[in-house]
Amino acid sequence: MSAAVPTRAPEAIADRGAPMLSAHGLGKRFEIASGAGMPLRRGPRRHVQALRDVSIELHRGETLGIVGESGCGKSTLARCLSGLDAPDAGEIRWQGRPMAAESSALERARRVQMVFQDPYASLNPRMTLAQALDEALLVHGLAATRAERAERVDELLLTVGLAPRLKHLLPHALSGGQRQRISIARALAVGPQVLIADEPVSALDASIQAQIINLLEELRERLQIAFVFISHDLNVVRHISDRIAVMYFGQVVESADTDALFAQPAHPYTRALLAAIPQTDPARRSLVPALAGELPDPTAPPRGCSFSTRCPWVVEACRAQEPALLGHAPRHAVRCSNAEARVGGSPGPIATSEGEDRVPTR
Amino acid sequence: MNVAADRSSLLEVEDLRVRFARPGGDLVAVDGVGFRIESGEVFGLVGESGCGKTVTCRSLIRLFGGSAPSAIDGRVRFAGRDLGALSAREWSALRGSEISMIFQDPMTSLNPTMRVGAQIAEGLQRHRALTAQQARAAAIEMLGAVGVPAAERRHHEYPHAFSGGMRQRVLIAIALACRPKLLIADEPTTALDVTVQDQILKLILKLRSDLGMSVLLVTHDIGVVAQTCDRVAVMYAGKIVESGKTAQVVGRPAHPYTRALLAALPAHTRRGVKLRPIDGEPPNLAQPPAGCRFHPRCGFAVEACRAIVPPPVEVEPGHRSACLRTQEIG
Numbered sequence: 001m002s003a004a005v006p007t008r009a010p011e012a013i014a015d016r017g018a019p020m021l022s023a024h025g026l027g028k029r030f031e032i033a034s035g036a037g038m039p040l041r042r043g044p045r046r047h048v049q050a051l052r053d054v055s056i057e058l059h060r061g062e063t064l065g066i067v068g069e070s071g072c073g074k075s076t077l078a079r080c081l082s083g084l085d086a087p088d089a090g091e092i093r094w095q096g097r098p099m100a101a102e103s104s105a106l107e108r109a110r111r112v113q114m115v116f117q118d119p120y121a122s123l124n125p126r127m128t129l130a131q132a133l134d135e136a137l138l139v140h141g142l143a144a145t146r147a148e149r150a151e152r153v154d155e156l157l158l159t160v161g162l163a164p165r166l167k168h169l170l171p172h173a174l175s176g177g178q179r180q181r182i183s184i185a186r187a188l189a190v191g192p193q194v195l196i197a198d199e200p201v202s203a204l205d206a207s208i209q210a211q212i213i214n215l216l217e218e219l220r221e222r223l224q225i226a227f228v229f230i231s232h233d234l235n236v237v238r239h240i241s242d243r244i245a246v247m248y249f250g251q252v253v254e255s256a257d258t259d260a261l262f263a264q265p266a267h268p269y270t271r272a273l274l275a276a277i278p279q280t281d282p283a284r285r286s287l288v289p290a291l292a293g294e295l296p297d298p299t300a301p302p303r304g305c306s307f308s309t310r311c312p313w314v315v316e317a318c319r320a321q322e323p324a325l326l327g328h329a330p331r332h333a334v335r336c337s338n339a340e341a342r343v344g345g346s347p348g349p350i351a352t353s354e355g356e357d358r359v360p361t362r
Numbered sequence: 363m364n365v366a367a368d369r370s371s372l373l374e375v376e377d378l379r380v381r382f383a384r385p386g387g388d389l390v391a392v393d394g395v396g397f398r399i400e401s402g403e404v405f406g407l408v409g410e411s412g413c414g415k416t417v418t419c420r421s422l423i424r425l426f427g428g429s430a431p432s433a434i435d436g437r438v439r440f441a442g443r444d445l446g447a448l449s450a451r452e453w454s455a456l457r458g459s460e461i462s463m464i465f466q467d468p469m470t471s472l473n474p475t476m477r478v479g480a481q482i483a484e485g486l487q488r489h490r491a492l493t494a495q496q497a498r499a500a501a502i503e504m505l506g507a508v509g510v511p512a513a514e515r516r517h518h519e520y521p522h523a524f525s526g527g528m529r530q531r532v533l534i535a536i537a538l539a540c541r542p543k544l545l546i547a548d549e550p551t552t553a554l555d556v557t558v559q560d561q562i563l564k565l566i567l568k569l570r571s572d573l574g575m576s577v578l579l580v581t582h583d584i585g586v587v588a589q590t591c592d593r594v595a596v597m598y599a600g601k602i603v604e605s606g607k608t609a610q611v612v613g614r615p616a617h618p619y620t621r622a623l624l625a626a627l628p629a630h631t632r633r634g635v636k637l638r639p640i641d642g643e644p645p646n647l648a649q650p651p652a653g654c655r656f657h658p659r660c661g662f663a664v665e666a667c668r669a670i671v672p673p674p675v676e677v678e679p680g681h682r683s684a685c686l687r688t689q690e691i692g
Contacts, residue, residue, distance in 0.1 A: 207639055238629075
């Protein structure tokens with residue numbers, strides 16, 4: 001409960017050499033098992049292209065927010081970045097050099113760690129907190145003796161704001177917030193330089209959520225860790241991120257510095273996403289949905305721009321050719337062939353007067 | 363928080379107390395909750411996990427799933443009738459007909475082996491004595507009204523063929539098919555993406571105007587309340603701590619818990635500035651703290667807060683806060 005003291009100066013992120021972690025044109029395709037769900041139907045094999053030409057850069061000490069809705073590929077991207085899944089196309093680089101070629105899985109795990117949404121599912125229910133942390137240290141050979149490991153376990157617990165006396169408890173005895181602290185401690189055990197957090201606070205209540213976000217921000221300051229912070233909650237992402245990439249249907253559709261993205265969202269999907277956040281000001285109510293329609297069928301993607309099926313500004317050209325992710329302003333890229341024309345016009349919300357009775361189309 | 367009986371209220375809840383038997387001692391999940399909902403009003407019940415908001419709304423229609431409470435006390439009046447006196451037969455005539463409910467998870471609430479049209483028609487045939495053909499036509503019309511495209515064709519499909527947002531629309535169609543007077547919606551958009559949540563909330567508001575029903579909306583999200591509800595009650599540890607018009611409670615919160623909850627939201631804090639979480643965690647309801655239940659986490663607590671259970675105090679007309687220090691911290 002401290003006063004309003006800025007925790008970091010903007011110039012702290014100004015230093016931009018080669019990115020620490022970067023992805024270049026990542027693609028990832030999953031096959032839908034014939035039989036899953038429909039055991040009696042046999043047909044041609046179907047594929048879902050979960051990632052299409054995804055490129056991101058993460059610099060030292062920076063927090064990159066990734067936002068998007070279910071099925072946009074944000075979790076697949078996280079799994080590829082952390083090495084849990086291998087991309088089919090493109091390349092992941094560590095300080096400019098291909099990651100896969102020159103490092104073992106263990107080395108990679110010591111650089112990049114992950115924190116997941118549901119700490120209860122990602123902790124072994126039969127291992128005490130001390131055992132869970134001790135295991136990580138042992139596997140990576142990070143402390144030679146049992147005594148050294150025990151000392152390091154206490155230190156890790158303190159780092160994430162837990163009393164060392166809790167270390168003999170099993171995960172079920174902890175609250176949701178405490179469990180997420182343990183997941184973070186386990187990720188920190190190997191001393192990573194990058195932490196990928198996939199919806200780390202989504203399962204927590206608002207008052208506890210704030211505790212965990214503050215903890216992550218403190219760790220970033222103290223340990224100089226870079227974060228990839230994935231969430232569907234734009235308010236949370238806005239608070240924690242230096243830069244944000246917005247994903248839709250397996251692609252990055254817009255990326256920019258956080259303030260620029262919220263001040264001047266250029267892609268029609270980003271605008272809809274921002275307009276759909278429930279504002280806590282009851283005076284700013286609207287009865288018009290920010291975005292009509294549904295996601296396209298991922299096994300039969302639309303031609304051209306993937307947002308063209310729902311875009312209020314769609315023109316014929318959008319359906320003919322897929323737009324590229326192009327620079328639109330300094331450090332601001334947009335995947336929309338119309339962004340230039342529109343941004344000068346009305347930056348207001350997407351809602352239109354016909355929206356009231358607009359029936360979603362498939 | 364009891365409210366004097368008002369003849370025009372659709373739902374009146376007085377001193378509701380819900381007790382669950384537990385090996386370590388009884389747990390009072392809802393402790394003296396009272397509110398009323400007017401005709402055509404959207405009333406919000408907001409609070410964090412375990413505050414008793416879901417138990418409250420399930421007690422209103424006596425549907426508990428796996429774990430039924432050992433005792434429900436208090437008075438619930440709906441459209442002038444005392445719901446405590448209903449027989450099992452009267453309950454099944456009321457539920458789904460005059461009071462309907464939708465839940466958080468649209469997949470587990472739908473029957474996966476039944477076509478969606480038939481699931482909508484089922485209630486109409488039972489409660490409104492329509493023929494199969496009439497019910498089918500009404501089901502298709504209802505699907506269209508909740509924004510399911512190509513309803514004529516899609517009423518014939520099974521739930522697995524629908525997306526999460528479309529399933530929630532189907533559930534709303536089932537709930538509203540019999541034109542209930544009250545819709546109880548328990549976290550109806552929590553499992554949905556933000557743009558889909560936006561669509562569903564606006565659909566509920568549109569149908570409220572079209573059908574003139576009342577809505578009890580249970581949520582943990584103050585943003586959802588601000589965008590949807592006419593009036594709201596904030597619950598903490600089994601009690602209502604603050605209630606009033608949405609603009610009063612969200613815009614000028616009086617209770618320290620409501621204030622702390624709003625202050626903890628990242629939307630209310632500039633980037634680069636630390637968030638202000640509420641220290642500690644909500645109490646265990648098997649052994650709630652004496653006095654005000656929020657006092658162990660409250661920045662304004664004084665000695666009296668540890669001993670006296672604060673009664674609701676009127677802050678301004680229609681706006682009440684259950685805090686001993688309401689005047690001082692104004």
